[in-house]
Amino acid sequence: MTVVPTIKAFFDERTNTISYLVADPATRRAAIVDPVLDYDHASGKAATKSADAILKEAEALGLTIDWVLETHAHADHLSGAPYIKLKTGAKVGIGEHIRDVQKIFRPVFNATDVKGDGSEFDRLFADGERFNLGAIEVEVMHVPGHTPADIAYRIGDAVFVGDTLFMPDFGTARADFPGGNARALYRSIKRLLSLPPKTRLFMCHDYKAPGRDHYAWETTVAEERASNRHVKDGISEDEFVAMREARDSTLAAPELLMPSIQVNMRAGKLPPADENGVRYLKIPVKLVA
Numbered sequence: 001m002t003v004v005p006t007i008k009a010f011f012d013e014r015t016n017t018i019s020y021l022v023a024d025p026a027t028r029r030a031a032i033v034d035p036v037l038d039y040d041h042a043s044g045k046a047a048t049k050s051a052d053a054i055l056k057e058a059e060a061l062g063l064t065i066d067w068v069l070e071t072h073a074h075a076d077h078l079s080g081a082p083y084i085k086l087k088t089g090a091k092v093g094i095g096e097h098i099r100d101v102q103k104i105f106r107p108v109f110n111a112t113d114v115k116g117d118g119s120e121f122d123r124l125f126a127d128g129e130r131f132n133l134g135a136i137e138v139e140v141m142h143v144p145g146h147t148p149a150d151i152a153y154r155i156g157d158a159v160f161v162g163d164t165l166f167m168p169d170f171g172t173a174r175a176d177f178p179g180g181n182a183r184a185l186y187r188s189i190k191r192l193l194s195l196p197p198k199t200r201l202f203m204c205h206d207y208k209a210p211g212r213d214h215y216a217w218e219t220t221v222a223e224e225r226a227s228n229r230h231v232k233d234g235i236s237e238d239e240f241v242a243m244r245e246a247r248d249s250t251l252a253a254p255e256l257l258m259p260s261i262q263v264n265m266r267a268g269k270l271p272p273a274d275e276n277g278v279r280y281l282k283i284p285v286k287l288v289a
Contacts, residue, residue, distance in 0.1 A: 003136045003156040007202070008057055011215060012036045012050050015077040015256070016205050018217045021054050022155055023063050024134025030058060031067035031133050032090070033153065033160045034204055035080035037268065041256060044281075051080035055087055066133065070094040070121075071162025071204060072150040073101045075177060075261055076254040079268035091122035092267050095142060095151035098124065102265050104178045109262045109282045113272050120267040125151060143192060145185020146173040152192060158200045164188055165201065167216050168223055169209035171230035172240075176248035182241045189231050197222035258283050 008021040015036060023030035032054055038047040058065055065088040068081040072095065081092045102116045118124045125131075127142035139154040146163045153160045163173040164185065172189065175182040192201070201224060203217040225233050231240060254260070259281045263270060270279040 005133070005136055005156045005158055006061075007158060009202070009217060010050065010054055010057075011206075011217070012038075012077070013215075014038075016207050016215075017074075017077050018202070018204060018206065019050070019054060019080075020160060020202060021057055021063070022133065022158070022160075023058075023061070024136045027134030028061070028063050029066050029134030030063040031069050031138075031155075032058075032065060032084055033069045033202075034071055034074070034162070035068060035084055037078040037080040037083065039078045039256070039259065041259060046078070048080065048083050051083050051087075055084065064088075065090045068092045069153055069160070070264075070267075071152065071160060072147050073098060073261060073264040074163075074204075075147075075257045075264075076205075077256060078260055078263045081268035083268075085122075093123035093125055094118070094121050094267070095140070095149045096124040096126050097142065097144065097149035098265065100148045100179055101261075105261050105265055108284060109271075111262060111265075111271065114266060120265075120269065127151075141191065143188035145175050145181055145183075145188045147177055148179040148181075150188070154195075154199075157198070158202060159192065159195065160202045160204070161192060162204045164192065165224060165228070165231075166203055167206055167209065167219055168227040168232075169212060169229060170207060171228060172244065173205075174248045174251055175244055176251070182244040182248070183237065185244065186231065186237045186240045193221055193225050193231070195221050197225070 006023040006025050010019045019035045020033040036050045099118045106114045125140040129140045141152040143150050143152050143164045175185045199221045206215045273279045
């Protein structure tokens with residue numbers, strides 16, 4: 001019998017990100033998936049309001065936070081993982097291919113403090129690896145394509161898919177970031193959609209598809225198979241790749257791409273302080289003719 005975890009979603013409209021508090025109802029052990037740090041790029045100020053809301057809910061429910069689970073190194077928000085670790089002692093986990101992301105972006109930011117071995121994180125998960133959240137078994141699924149490091153967490157009857165899939169009426173994630181690949185993304189999605197039809201799928205983002213007046217983030221394998229506008233049954237790999245690559249060529253870089261990547265590849269930690277004691281985020285500048 002598949003265990004049904006307790007799931008509470010927290011939506012950050014500024015970055016269109018959904019974070020999750022996931023718990024085993026029997027043992028009250030819990031994980032937080034993809035927490036957000038409130039960051040204002042214009043002022044450089046950061047706050048913990050979003051993370052505090054999750055921690056407050058966990059306390060109200062009598063939950064013990066064992067894990068912060070990142071689906072990938074996000075390019076659109078800064079992670080709240082270090083703050084949650086500080087407050088709870090939780091371990092921070094991510095897929096082992098974060099090493100690939102670090103090796104791609106370390107030279108971009110001249111991030112000499114980043115070793116490239118993923119040691120900034122407490123745990124690097126391999127594809128197919130299993131661990132426990134209380135009495136619930138968690139299965140790790142490597143689902144590259146959006147980035148080379150994306151993973152999904154299958155927790156009981158629920159799968160937290162990160163940026164691999166969106167709601168059926170919105171489609172799928174971009175695959176044009178360094179290390180991304182549309183063909184790999186299609187195959188990852190098909191792997192997710194081979195799970196039992198009733199499996200619940202939880203998105204990391206929602207942007208309100210045209211014609212929908214509310215945000216949404218929970219669907220099922222059956223619903224995605226039947227109606228996802230990019231990968232529903234009958235759409236071939238070649239058709240998807242052509243669509244995805246054409247669409248991605250028109251997309252602008254996410255507003256928080258530069259600050260997010262250099263922080264998130266460090267497990268949410270800020271870069272080391274300069275001699276004056278101040279920490280700085282770098283923005284590489286290129287002159288374009």
